Amino acid sequence: MAMKERIYAYDFAIVEMNLYLDTHPEDKDALCLFHQYQEKREQLIEAYEAQFGPYISNVNDVQGDKFTWICDPWPWEYSKEV
DSSP states (O other), rough: OHHHHHHHHHHHHHHEEEEEHOOOTHHHHHHHHOOOOOOOOHHHHHHHHHSSSSOSSTOOOOTEEEEGGGGSSGGGOOOOOO
């Protein structure tokens, strides 16, 4: 499975776990699994960025009172140094 597809799979699992935890907030095993998925996703993104450059995602695009995807630099403004 390609690296981006693995990240997408964790994105999906995180959303599903979040929905489950909305209705089962006391399920400590599910919360632990949720955190494991988040950690694994972060590791995959770090590996992706080391190999390919910035990873652009619509997950967690809100910081404070604005969407971060509208902030500079734009994806085409990045340059990868060789």
